[in-house]
Each structure stands twice: as structure tokens, then as C-alpha cells.
Amino acid sequence: MPLKEGEVYLRQERETGNFQRTFQLPFEVEAEKIEAKYEKGVLQITLPRLKEDLPKKIKISS
Amino acid sequence: MSEKDLQKTQNISATERIRNVKTFTPRVDIYEAKEALFLIADMPGVDEKTVDVELEKNVLTISGHVENGKVKDYNLVFSEYEVGDYERAFTLSDEIDREKIKATVKQGVLRLELPKAEKVKPKKIAIRAE
Numbered sequence: 001m002p003l004k005e006g007e008v009y010l011r012q013e014r015e016t017g018n019f020q021r022t023f024q025l026p027f028e029v030e031a032e033k034i035e036a037k038y039e040k041g042v043l044q045i046t047l048p049r050l051k052e053d054l055p056k057k058i059k060i061s062s
Numbered sequence: 063m064s065e066k067d068l069q070k071t072q073n074i075s076a077t078e079r080i081r082n083v084k085t086f087t088p089r090v091d092i093y094e095a096k097e098a099l100f101l102i103a104d105m106p107g108v109d110e111k112t113v114d115v116e117l118e119k120n121v122l123t124i125s126g127h128v129e130n131g132k133v134k135d136y137n138l139v140f141s142e143y144e145v146g147d148y149e150r151a152f153t154l155s156d157e158i159d160r161e162k163i164k165a166t167v168k169q170g171v172l173r174l175e176l177p178k179a180e181k182v183k184p185k186k187i188a189i190r191a192e
Contacts (some may be wrong), residue, residue, distance in 0.1 A: 041106035041170020
């Protein structure tokens with residue numbers, strides 16, 4: 001953070017900059033239903049799995 | 063910026079919690095202006111209801127409580143970001159006007175304004191010609 005004239009840092013531990021990160025998802029997601037919220041400095045993204053891609057239970061017939 | 067720089071550091075000297083949660087040391091910037099000191103602390107996950115600033119004698123303690131990030135009905139498959147409380151204490155010198163300290167929090171960043179006491183503010187002394 002740039003300071004104004006006459007101001008001086010006594011301690012500087014925080015980092016500033018941009019964030020970028022890419023993830024490979026393990027399953028297909030429903031792109032229209034992705035939700036993201038940014039609260040209190042924390043980003044939360046919900047990626048609903050595509051129904052067709054959900055694991056299926058196979059019935060065993062006797 | 064390396065990834066290690068983004069990790070939170072645990073505060074081992076913090077008062078231990080009853081609940082078994084980690085306590086982190088928030089990173090701070092402190093800068094001095096003519097009229098005041100400013101302290102900025104990164105405390106992601108806190109808001110005005112869960113952050114506390116306390117001044118006892120000359121010790122200023124900032125602490126924040128963060129609810130565990132568990133989402134109901136979901137299993138955690140990968141975790142890099144640890145969730146826990148924050149705590150850090152600073153000793154203030156007499157030059158701070160204790161009655162006028164202001165605190166605000168926005169998007170997980172706490173900002174404190176610590177105004178200097180009148181008597182220590184720099185004064186310009188007028189010089190008269192004789």
C-alpha cells in the first residue's frame with residue numbers, strides 16, 4: 001500500500017498483489033448453477049456436479 | 063509472492079482456547095503519520111461482530127473468532143487453508159491517546175487508528191525577531 005507523504009512504515013508484514021489460480025475439476029459441473037460469494041475477505045465457490053455425471057447405484061438382481 | 067508467504071502463521075504465545083482450534087498471528091502493517099499511528103491487520107473470516115480490540119493498561123490486544131469452515135452435508139476432499147482464531151498483542155507507548163482509538167473492519171481487514179496524544183504531536187515553534 002503506498003503511503004502518503006510524511007507517512008512512514010514502522011512495520012510492514014502484509015503482502016499486496018493479485019490472486020490467480022486455476023483448478024482442474026474431477027467431474028463435470030453445471031456451469032449455469034455455479035455460485036460464488038465473497039464475504040469477509042474469503043471467496044467461496046459452489047460447483048454443482050452435473051447430474052448425468054453423478055455416480056450411479058447399480059441394482060443387483062438376484 | 064511465494065505460496066509460503068501466503069500461509070498463516072500460528073500464534074504459539076496466544077492464550078489457549080478452550081475449544082481445540084488453532085490461533086493465528088494476523089499479519090500487520092503499522093505506519094506513522096503526523097497525527098496518528100495506523101495499524102492494519104489481515105484477518106480473513108472476521109467481521110465487526112467477531113473481532114475484538116481491547117486495551118488493558120498499555121497492552122493492545124486484537125483478536126478475532128472464525129467459525130470453522132465446514133459445510134453441512136459435504137466432505138472435505140482437499141484443504142490448504144486453515145481456519146482458526148486470530149490473536150496478537152502490542153505494547154503501546156504513552157504517546158497514544160487511549161480514549162480516541164478507532165477501529166473499523168472491512169472484508170476481513172481490520173484497521174485501527176491510534177491518535178497521538180496532544181502533548182507529543184510535533185509543534186512548530188514560532189520564532190520572533192528581536
